[in-house]
Amino acid sequence: MIALVDANNFYCSVERSFNPALNGKPVIVLSNNDGAIVARSQEAKALGIKMANPFFQQAELIQAADVRVFSSNYTLYGDTSARLMSLLGRFVETVEVNSIDEAFLDLDGYGSVYPDLEGLARHMRAKIAQWLRIPVSIGIGPTKTLSKVANWYAKRVTASRGVVLLESEAQIREALADFDVGELWGVGSRYASKLRRLDIKTAWDLRQAPDDWIRDIMTVNGLRLAYELRGQRCNLLETDPGPKKSICTAPSFGDMIPDLKLIREALATHLARASEKLRRQGSAAGVITVFLHTNRHAKSANGEPARYYANSRSVLLPHPTTSPVELTRYALAALDCIYKPGYRYQKVGVILNDLVDDTFRQECLFTSEPDPKLGRLAQIVDQLNYRHGRDKVRLAAQGYSPAWKMKQQWLSPCYTTRWKDILRVS
Amino acid sequence: MLENNDRLKPENIIKGTVVRRYQLPFFDAYIPCGFPSPADAYTERVCDLNDLCVYNPDTTYFVHAINDSMAGDFICEGDWIVVDSSIEPTDGRIVVAWVEDGHTLKRIRFRGELKILEPSNPAYAPIYVQPGDAFQIFGVATFRIGKLLKL
Numbered sequence: 001m002i003a004l005v006d007a008n009n010f011y012c013s014v015e016r017s018f019n020p021a022l023n024g025k026p027v028i029v030l031s032n033n034d035g036a037i038v039a040r041s042q043e044a045k046a047l048g049i050k051m052a053n054p055f056f057q058q059a060e061l062i063q064a065a066d067v068r069v070f071s072s073n074y075t076l077y078g079d080t081s082a083r084l085m086s087l088l089g090r091f092v093e094t095v096e097v098n099s100i101d102e103a104f105l106d107l108d109g110y111g112s113v114y115p116d117l118e119g120l121a122r123h124m125r126a127k128i129a130q131w132l133r134i135p136v137s138i139g140i141g142p143t144k145t146l147s148k149v150a151n152w153y154a155k156r157v158t159a160s161r162g163v164v165l166l167e168s169e170a171q172i173r174e175a176l177a178d179f180d181v182g183e184l185w186g187v188g189s190r191y192a193s194k195l196r197r198l199d200i201k202t203a204w205d206l207r208q209a210p211d212d213w214i215r216d217i218m219t220v221n222g223l224r225l226a227y228e229l230r231g232q233r234c235n236l237l238e239t240d241p242g243p244k245k246s247i248c249t250a251p252s253f254g255d256m257i258p259d260l261k262l263i264r265e266a267l268a269t270h271l272a273r274a275s276e277k278l279r280r281q282g283s284a285a286g287v288i289t290v291f292l293h294t295n296r297h298a299k300s301a302n303g304e305p306a307r308y309y310a311n312s313r314s315v316l317l318p319h320p321t322t323s324p325v326e327l328t329r330y331a332l333a334a335l336d337c338i339y340k341p342g343y344r345y346q347k348v349g350v351i352l353n354d355l356v357d358d359t360f361r362q363e364c365l366f367t368s369e370p371d372p373k374l375g376r377l378a379q380i381v382d383q384l385n386y387r388h389g390r391d392k393v394r395l396a397a398q399g400y401s402p403a404w405k406m407k408q409q410w411l412s413p414c415y416t417t418r419w420k421d422i423l424r425v426s
Numbered sequence: 427m428l429e430n431n432d433r434l435k436p437e438n439i440i441k442g443t444v445v446r447r448y449q450l451p452f453f454d455a456y457i458p459c460g461f462p463s464p465a466d467a468y469t470e471r472v473c474d475l476n477d478l479c480v481y482n483p484d485t486t487y488f489v490h491a492i493n494d495s496m497a498g499d500f501i502c503e504g505d506w507i508v509v510d511s512s513i514e515p516t517d518g519r520i521v522v523a524w525v526e527d528g529h530t531l532k533r534i535r536f537r538g539e540l541k542i543l544e545p546s547n548p549a550y551a552p553i554y555v556q557p558g559d560a561f562q563i564f565g566v567a568t569f570r571i572g573k574l575l576k577l
């Protein structure tokens with residue numbers, strides 16, 4: 001059997017776990033730059049606050065209902081997520097981290113240790129509530145897809161108290177017969193409307209359809225889905241994702257920026273962040289891509305849509321490197337090529353590609369290998385910044401201007417990663 | 427007499443550091459064909475304060491004490507407290523708990539339905555938690571870390 005453990009309204013729950021005064025109150029979390037709403041507590045959903053809508057459109061409703069608003073504190077959410085995943089590993093060996101707030105657990109072979117799977121799930125739920133003060137829902141089924149279905153019910157049916165087990169054929173049938181086909185994992189809105197037109201309304205209908213017919217309509221992926229619904233595993237657990245193949249950093253500016261100097265500073269800072277990630281996973285980048293664009297929806301002063309400009313430039317580096325000094329030199333040169341004056345830019349971003357292991361070395365006729373001193377320098381800068389705070393030691397190219405910084409007006413403290421932010425007790 | 431009683435034994439003096447350095451032992455013997463350094467076999471990781479104070483990294487938090495309400499337990503204003511949320515908060519343990527107006531560090535007592543959060547400094551009053559009151563236990567305090575003062 002496979003269990004899907006999913007934290008309820010994860011970002012809101014993390015904010016609450018360090019501030020129980022928020023319990024029972026509507027809470028929302030905003031995206032980067034405080035733009036859109038990315039998480040809502042149950043109370044906020046009940047008020048009719050919509051997901052992904054720009055925050056300012058619902059400002060009146062939010063103010064009237066005394067909704068607690070937070071900027072997204074990804075440092076805190078990331079740390080809590082890492083703790084959650086590690087704690088799940090205490091119960092079973094195989095844990096596939098599916099996203100920041102959900103993980104698949106392989107329960108096969110634990111029959112003698114945990115004869116009662118529902119009891120195990122309830123125990124896990126209670127322990128995580130004690131350890132992290134976060135509510136989770138747990139769905140258990142023979143396949144990943146069925147565990148997703150079980151989890152959907154665990155979240156919505158109050159009587160389940162957060163745990164649903166789909167084990168017998170009768171349980172699975174009952175669950176699938178009420179399950180809208182559009183809610184299935186991997187069925188997008190286009191397939192959903194197509195299936196509904198063909199009178200496949202529930203997951204049970206899809207499961208009962210003939211194989212050839214499903215393959216014609218939804219390709220082999222649809223067939224896999226049907227097999228999974230029938231209890232035959234097609235998606236196995238992937239526990240070792242390996243290092244990332246590319247790294248991208250591109251937060252939007254707080255305001256529209258026309259000035260090349262500020263854009264260069266922003267780019268150097270994004271790059272410092274990206275190269276830090278690079279070093280943490282032990283990779284080096286061979287190709288660097290810089291992109292720049294204005295806001296597609298911006299209006300100019302006379303109300304007409306403003307001219308849109310977007311461009312990108314990739315640079316093949318002479319040798320794979322992790323050094324922010326080298327990366328910044330090439331990135332700024334690429335930026336200078338694509339920058340055009342007279343536009344108000346919304347975003348500059350950097351993508352590090354063609355990642356290889358950091359120990360990779362290749363001598364060429366015209367290029368030398370990376371300077372080992374630069375590698376050591378980067379390591380020491382990482383250590384200093386870890387101890388004394390982000391960007392304490394940085395390249396001069398990163399500048400000191402806060403003009404392009406993200407808007408994070410309602411940021412909560414980083415309770416677990418910064419000494420000055422730790423919880424204060426009286 | 428006193429002098430003999432109060433002396434640290436040499437084997438109790440351990441080199442310690444709080445820097446996280448998880449390095450593998452480095453076998454630093456250059457002699458290509460001679461007698462290997464006998465010390466290499468005894469190379470170990472330097473002591474890490476985390477090993478001493480953090481049993482469960484995933485459930486451990488640090489908090490900052492901002493008053494001397496637990497002075498009787500030698501917790502001073504400004505001390506750092508290590509808190510482990512995986513430990514069962516049984517009667518008599520010092521816990522971090524949330525009550526109406528914030529997080530507090532007190533000794534917990536269970537008296538039937540009633541919970542009492544007891545300070546260990548007589549200048550502070552105990553907090554009584556009735557059933558139904560807003561209350562949540564954050565974790566059990568396990569260690570205190572403080573700076574020693576020169577008087």
